[in-house]
Amino acid sequence: xxxxxxxxxxxxxxxxxxxxxxxxxxxxxxxxxxxxxxxxxxxxxxxxxxxxxxxxxxxxxxxxxxxxxxxxxxxxxxxxxxxxxxxxxxxxxxxxxxxxxxxxxxxxxxxxxxxxxxxxxxxxxxxxxxxxxxxxxxxxxxxxxxxxxxxxxxxxxxxxxxxxxxxxxxxxxxxxxxxxxxxxxxxxxxxxxxxxxxxxxxxxxxxxxxxxxxxxxxxxxxxxxxxxxxxxxxxxxxxxxxxxxxxxxxxxxxxxxxxxxxxxxxxxxxxxxxxxxxxxxxxxxxxxxxxxxxxxxxxxxxxxxxxxxxxxxxxxxxxxxxxxxxxxxxxxxxxxxxxxxxxxxxxxxxxxxxxxxxxxxxxxxxxxxxxxxxxxxxxxxxxxxxxxxxxxxxxxxxxxxxxxxxxxxxxxxxxxxxxxxxxxxxxxxxxxxxxxxxxxxxxxxxxxxxxxxxxxxxxxxxxxxxxxxxxxxxxxxxxxxxxxxxxxxxxxxxxxxxxxxxxxxxxxxxxxxxxxxxxxxxxxxxxxxxxxxxxxxxxxxxxxxxxxxxxxxxxxxxxxxxxxxxxxxxxxxxxxxxxxxxxxxxxxxxxxxxxxxxxxxxxxxxxxxxxxxxxxxxxxxxxxxxxxxxxxxxxxxxxxxxxxxxxxxxxxxxxxxxxxxxxxxxxxxxxxxxxxxxxxxxxxxxxxxx
Numbered sequence: 001x002x003x004x005x006x007x008x009x010x011x012x013x014x015x016x017x018x019x020x021x022x023x024x025x026x027x028x029x030x031x032x033x034x035x036x037x038x039x040x041x042x043x044x045x046x047x048x049x050x051x052x053x054x055x056x057x058x059x060x061x062x063x064x065x066x067x068x069x070x071x072x073x074x075x076x077x078x079x080x081x082x083x084x085x086x087x088x089x090x091x092x093x094x095x096x097x098x099x100x101x102x103x104x105x106x107x108x109x110x111x112x113x114x115x116x117x118x119x120x121x122x123x124x125x126x127x128x129x130x131x132x133x134x135x136x137x138x139x140x141x142x143x144x145x146x147x148x149x150x151x152x153x154x155x156x157x158x159x160x161x162x163x164x165x166x167x168x169x170x171x172x173x174x175x176x177x178x179x180x181x182x183x184x185x186x187x188x189x190x191x192x193x194x195x196x197x198x199x200x201x202x203x204x205x206x207x208x209x210x211x212x213x214x215x216x217x218x219x220x221x222x223x224x225x226x227x228x229x230x231x232x233x234x235x236x237x238x239x240x241x242x243x244x245x246x247x248x249x250x251x252x253x254x255x256x257x258x259x260x261x262x263x264x265x266x267x268x269x270x271x272x273x274x275x276x277x278x279x280x281x282x283x284x285x286x287x288x289x290x291x292x293x294x295x296x297x298x299x300x301x302x303x304x305x306x307x308x309x310x311x312x313x314x315x316x317x318x319x320x321x322x323x324x325x326x327x328x329x330x331x332x333x334x335x336x337x338x339x340x341x342x343x344x345x346x347x348x349x350x351x352x353x354x355x356x357x358x359x360x361x362x363x364x365x366x367x368x369x370x371x372x373x374x375x376x377x378x379x380x381x382x383x384x385x386x387x388x389x390x391x392x393x394x395x396x397x398x399x400x401x402x403x404x405x406x407x408x409x410x411x412x413x414x415x416x417x418x419x420x421x422x423x424x425x426x427x428x429x430x431x432x433x434x435x436x437x438x439x440x441x442x443x444x445x446x447x448x449x450x451x452x453x454x455x456x457x458x459x460x461x462x463x464x465x466x467x468x469x470x471x472x473x474x475x476x477x478x479x480x481x482x483x484x485x486x487x488x489x490x491x492x493x494x495x496x497x498x499x500x501x502x503x504x505x506x507x508x509x510x511x512x513x514x515x516x517x518x519x520x521x522x523x524x525x526x527x528x529x530x531x532x533x534x535x536x537x538x539x540x541x542x543x544x545x546x547x548x549x550x551x552x553x554x555x556x557x558x559x560x561x562x563x564x565x566x567x568x569x570x571x572x573x574x575x576x577x578x579x580x581x582x583x584x585x586x587x588x589x590x591x592x593x594x595x596x597x598x599x600x601x602x603x604x605x606x607x608x609x610x611x612x613x614x615x616x617x618x619x620x621x622x623x624x625x626x627x628x629x630x631x632x633x634x635x636x637x638x639x640x641x642x643x644x645x646x647x648x649x650x651x652x653x654x655x656x657x658x659x660x661x662x663x664x665x666x667x668x669x670x671x672x673x674x675x676x677x678x679x680x681x682x683x684x685x686x687x688x689x690x
Contacts, residue, residue, distance in 0.1 A: 211308075278303075556604035
């Protein structure tokens with residue numbers, strides 16, 4: 001690929017580098033000001049150098065332009081991340097317990113509360129504020145039964161709560177809520193009891209957002225009216241309207257195991273189907289030159305209306321932007337390059353919100369499309385089918401393989417799984433989902449026609465049932481999913497370097513690309529070998545922080561033991577939410593043991609009642625406040641007593657020491673009575689108790 005044909009990459013790549021630097025590095029306000037000044041100066045300098053026609057200044061022009069966009073990426077990212085209010089006012093807000101807020105997103109019902117994003121307007125003392133906050137609002141029985149009292153988008157509320165910053169992850173390799181919310185522009189959270197909030201008024205911040213939500217709910221209701229229910233209704237709402245709130249977790253997991261979970265999220269394929277249907281229906285407008293612009297306007301407005309209805313996800317926004325470029329290019333009678341359209345849409349979206357670059361859906365969407373654009377033609381050219389049906393399925397297979405090649409490294413990094421039968425499911429389910437979309441759109445158009453709507457609804461129901469059956473069949477095949485894949489960020493970059501170099505070696509016959517690919521492959525193998533050695537030498541104990549659950553992990557090499565009063569196997573929800581990510585990093589064989597087991601023997605651990613010998617350390621399991629926490633025997637007792645039980649009473653310490661002394665001979669604990677005596681004298685504990 002000749003990069004000189006794509007001049008937009010010369011500014012896109014430096015801009016992306018600037019975004020990454022600003023997001024991962026702590027930059028002060030003074031440095032932010034300098035970045036803004038440098039951006040302006042370099043921009044003016046690059047514009048001045050563009051006037052010079054001499055070739056010897058070409059590298060200076062390129063360098064100045066690249067630096068200008070690096071600093072532009074830094075500036076726009078820091079602007080997004082910088083607080084909206086001064087730090088003094090923000091600190092004062094944390095000390096208040098009363099605020100006037102406005103609901104700026106649609107409330108999400110939960111089991112015991114409603115999750116809602118609000119914008120602070122002012123504190124109880126009248127201090128003006130402007131910052132997004134995530135609140136968990138408890139709704140009492142009166143609010144649940146009266147639709148007039150429920151929370152709505154745009155409500156202005158008076159709330160009584162204390163705000164706090166998001167806590168860092170409490171378990172190793174756990175999901176970082178604080179970092180995720182930071183990308184959303186939210187840094188504070190709070191809980192509001194049922195008696196602590198009151199609706200003061202209503203003011204919709206974005207009428208278009210309210211209108212799109214109303215249209216989505218109306219269309220979803222139409223599917224219920226014509227007779228769809230259960231999983232068929234959930235699939236129809238997810239595929240056509242982007243509303244997957246009613247989908248069962250088991251059904252979602254089945255689609256993920258089959259490798260077709262992307263059809264449940266409205267993406268570029270769905271926008272393309274809508275574009276194709278509208279383009280076909282508006283074909284008569286091309287007969288007259290005066291109506292061609294009208295057709296283009298209707299297409300663009302319809303595509304963006306559909307994007308708004310489905311929630312403006314990154315993939316939908318990307319696809320809508322691309323189809324906008326394609327439509328405008330058709331009106332102007334210009335050939336549009338798909339690769340250039342992709343780069344242009346990426347630059348525009350990142351200019352509006354640079355933090356989209358770190359959204360998983362955004363990354364997967366663009367990588368999949370780039371893979372299809374670059375790799376799919378090469379795969380499709382390997383074989384030529386003589387029949388139209390064979391050609392269609394070969395094209396579909398090549399698209400699926402190209403998308404998987406482009407997205408596998410990053411999807412394995414985030415999710416740790418790979419669907420082994422993705423080609424089988426994609427050949428059938430994607431083709432059937434296209435039929436479901438066309439039937440679903442037709443059902444909405446014919447919902448007011450009696451009998452006809454019932455027939456179309458019956459057809460749509462059976463199409464979805466067949467699709468669910470295919471998904472269940474693929475999921476049930478032996479070895480359907482490869483799990484516990486662990487790729488670090490550096491290994492992901494090496495994989496993409498290998499893919500890029502293989503592409504260059506195959507398509508452009510560059511021998512250097514082949515050598516670089518082999519070198520990167522050797523380096524990647526080395527990283528796996530080093531990790532294997534580190535795992536074999538690992539010995540660690542982890543006390544997991546799980547509400548009302550005791551869970552202790554003891555790992556020795558590739559063998560891990562989990563003591564818990566609740567978690568019995570890897571299918572436990574507590575394990576999946578709090579431990580699974582760390583377990584994937586450990587690459588270990590897990591054994592689950594009830595924490596109240598009186599006697600347990602393993603090559604690296606001995607348990608006798610509440611006493612544990614792990615390596616050269618001894619632990620006593622102390623029950624406190626519905627949890628069991630380990631306390632180490634001397635000389636490690638000082639650290640763990642302070643870390644886990646800072647309020648432990650001397651009597652409890654005496655209990656630990658007494659039990660350790662009594663069981664020392666049985667467990668071969670390498671401690672002596674003189675050590676116990678010294679410890680007791682240092683802490684004022686009667687040694688006679690031993």
